[in-house]
Amino acid sequence: MTTRRTLLQSATAAIALSLAGPMTAFSSEPMPVVATFSILGNMVERVGGEHVMVTTLVGPDGDAHVYQPTPADARAVSGAELLFVNGLEFEGWIDRLAEASDFDGVRVVSTDGVEAIAFAEGDEHHEEHEGEEHAEHDDHEEHEGEEHAEHDDHEEHKGEEHAEHDDHKEHEGEEHAEHDEHDKHEGEEHADHDHHGHHHGAFDPHAWQNLANGVIYAGNIAEALAAADPDNAESYRANADAFIAEMKALDAEVLALMTALPESSRTVVTSHDAFGYFSARYGLTFEAPVGMSTESEASAADVAAIITQIRKEGISAVFVESITDNRLLQQIANETGAAIGGTLYSDALSGADGPAATYLDMMRYNATTLAQALGS
Ligand code: ZN
DSSP states (O other): HHHHHHHHHHHOHHHHHHHHHHHHHHOOOOEEEEEEEEEHHHHHHHHHHEEEEEEEEEETTTTTGGGGOOOOHHHHHHTSEEEEEETTSSOTTHOOOOOOOTTOOOEETTTTTTOOOOOOOHHHHHHOOGHHHHHHHHHHHHHHHHHHTTTTHHHHTTTHHHHHHHHHHHHHHHHHHHGGGGGGGGHHHHHHHHHHSSSSOBBBGGGGSSHHHHHHHHHHHHHHHHHHGGGGHHHHHHHHHHHHHOOOOOOOHHHHHHTTTTGGGOEEEEEEEEOOOHHHHHEEEOOSSSSSSSSSOOOOHHHHHHHHHHHHHHEEEEEEEEOOOOHHHHHHHHHHEEEEEEEEOOOSSOOTTTTTTTHHHHHHHHHHHHHHOOOO
């Protein structure tokens, strides 16, 4: 209970009561916290329960990769005790927002302790040193071998991936020209490019796509809430335990669904490369015409490479994503005769009436959508 409330009550008890109800209402007033995107927001709601009031910045069907914070976001962050972020450079805009909001609470990196999937180093080198390609292969021969062992499915597409990076470099100007709605923020995007030199961070940020990582998120959320609000620590931990039990049960379900699929139909195409953690855990292979951030756009070479691969490997279904423009995927499906297998929820939940309104619903829906499309 704050001093301000005490003063208010003692000075004008009648008004305070009429405005805010009886004393007990004060002690159970929920703690204001912010989560950057809908999937994380749902996790914080589950763990926080009645003791926490969650404001989510990037809502259902929103794309956090290219989000532009609003003045309302700044107000929410300014009044928050805790700011839950995914980390792994998913929210490229969060530092500026926190600074602009004079945020003086605690920032919680929900992926702390997750085993992050790194970008293949070869891709980074080639992006920066196109001409040195052959020399690099020699220098890193041992390392390349390890990389192939880890990413068998990508081995034969290394050439295509390199082409993709090259093309992105050349088409940066076009990309920005196409995103008229983002005109205001061009300067910020360029600042990011200058700082990092790439569209993406060093790691794949989509860690939530593995339910075993969801368990880590929930643990981090519970401990952060408990530290900020020790009176309700037991409640947060109990909520997290219940949530984690559901995650573990669903993890086993998804694993069973995916391992039951025929070996020959375990490669699928999605809009952007958001399912690396799903793939590592559940055994499917995901290919995408663009990389791990929706900031980049597929080039003609990217699209041609995907089309060639779909034909060569007999990939039967491509999946659209709720957060991305799916015209390209539709075009790829038309050209190859591959069916649209359904919609996958990668980086955002659906609306409350949709099939992926919670984290658990999203993971279940994605798995059943994949299983139905690939099953027979
Ligand atoms: Zn993404």
